[in-house]
Amino acid sequence: MNDINEKNAGLSIKLENLTKIFTDKRGNETLAVDALNVVIPPGQLVSLLGPSGCGKSTTLYMIAGLLRPSDGKIYFGDNDVTRVSPDKRGIGLVFQNYALYPHMTVRQNILFPLENMNIQREEALKLALEMAELVGISDQLDKKPAELSGGQQQRVAIARALVKKPDVLLLDEPLSNLDARLRLQMREEIKRIQRETGITTIFVTHDQEEAMSISDLMIVLDFGKEQQMDSPQQIYYNPKNMFVAKFLGSPPINTSTAEVINKEIKINGLVLDKTNAKDGKYNIGIRPEDFRIVQNGVFNFKHDEVEIEVIGRDTMIRFNFGGSQVRAIVDSDSILDKDELSIGVKKGKVLLFDIETGRVVV
Numbered sequence: 631m632n633d634i635n636e637k638n639a640g641l642s643i644k645l646e647n648l649t650k651i652f653t654d655k656r657g658n659e660t661l662a663v664d665a666l667n668v669v670i671p672p673g674q675l676v677s678l679l680g681p682s683g684c685g686k687s688t689t690l691y692m693i694a695g696l697l698r699p700s701d702g703k704i705y706f707g708d709n710d711v712t713r714v715s716p717d718k719r720g721i722g723l724v725f726q727n728y729a730l731y732p733h734m735t736v737r738q739n740i741l742f743p744l745e746n747m748n749i750q751r752e753e754a755l756k757l758a759l760e761m762a763e764l765v766g767i768s769d770q771l772d773k774k775p776a777e778l779s780g781g782q783q784q785r786v787a788i789a790r791a792l793v794k795k796p797d798v799l800l801l802d803e804p805l806s807n808l809d810a811r812l813r814l815q816m817r818e819e820i821k822r823i824q825r826e827t828g829i830t831t832i833f834v835t836h837d838q839e840e841a842m843s844i845s846d847l848m849i850v851l852d853f854g855k856e857q858q859m860d861s862p863q864q865i866y867y868n869p870k871n872m873f874v875a876k877f878l879g880s881p882p883i884n885t886s887t888a889e890v891i892n893k894e895i896k897i898n899g900l901v902l903d904k905t906n907a908k909d910g911k912y913n914i915g916i917r918p919e920d921f922r923i924v925q926n927g928v929f930n931f932k933h934d935e936v937e938i939e940v941i942g943r944d945t946m947i948r949f950n951f952g953g954s955q956v957r958a959i960v961d962s963d964s965i966l967d968k969d970e971l972s973i974g975v976k977k978g979k980v981l982l983f984d985i986e987t988g989r990v991v992v
Contacts, residue, residue, distance in 0.1 A: 646703040649702050673683075673828050676845060681877070683852065695716035721798045722794070722800065724791050735772055761792050767785045788820070793825065801831065801834065838877065850874050890910055909992050914982055922976055923960070929971075938965070944960070952984055
């Protein structure tokens with residue numbers, strides 16, 4: 631582990647064929663993590679994102695050493711830590727429920743990880759104060775956890791995880807117990823703290839907005855398998871498959887089936903876009919924000935044929951087409967004083983997916 635006085639430069643994390651199989655009392659096996667191969671660059675904040683049961687927390691607990699892999703290896707930098715105990719891995723871990731000691735003050739909670747590190751009392755107190763200042767609770771040091779708000783308790787948990795200057799910070803759904811305002815505030819704080827410390831951080835969440843706003847990189851998981859790893863923007867605009875496309879986005883992506891005929895993407899004879907894909911049937915996806923009001927669009931309606939909801943600067947238009955409801959988000963000014971609406975699709979924004987495999991067709 632790094633010297634306690636050094637700023638953390640971050641370590642890379644490599645997961646090599648990482649697999650976890652749980653076996654119940656009857657001998658039934660559940661594959662929770664399936665041959666995961668991932669390299670996390672040093673100093674990055676990476677989110678593990680996916681629906682409940684996708685394997686993200688199991689992956690985090692194997693990285694932490696709380697669960698032993700059924701197969702595969704875990705490397706911190708060049709060091710194989712697969713069989714190393716959690717206390718020897720140089721990690722800081724923050725749980726969903728904070729896990730603070732209720733009988734201790736904030737100062738004592740932060741100091742606790744330093745007790746077995748042979749650090750002199752004066753130096754330990756200095757470190758605790760530094761961490762309290764970093765997370766913004768230096769004025770709460772003499773209080774007990776019960777006297778703090780949820781957001782303050784979370785800050786204490788983060789300070790306690792950081793005080794021993796770990797190589798890796800692991801956060802397991804740390805914001806799920808907070809209200810919406812505090813969630814927003816704390817995710818901004820976590821981003822700031824990660825930037826200031828430079829520590830490699832893995833953040834588990836099922837909240838896509840949270841992951842997209844906080845992450846340098848995201849790893850989208852489903853049924854224990856990596857679906858895609860990239861920057862939030864790349865994953866959102868260039869999903870590798872239908873699962874990723876549908877999982878990310880609020881409102882969700884509009885999906886339907888279409889045909890490609892002579893390089894034109896068509897639904898019910900209407901041309902949505904051009905493509906280089908070969909002729910045939912495909913699943914398609916169009917993000918709500920990739921529609922626009924135009925002169926001669928694909929979809930034409932009178933006002934009373936659609937549902938219109940003004941959301942600040944944007945307007946949501948809902949209409950039925952091809953047996954499914956379509957959601958389009960357009961600029962509010964673009965529909966003012968219009969008796970009829972003509973809606974087009976931005977060029978190059980129709981995603982094609984193979985019907986059998988679900989993979990995006992480039």
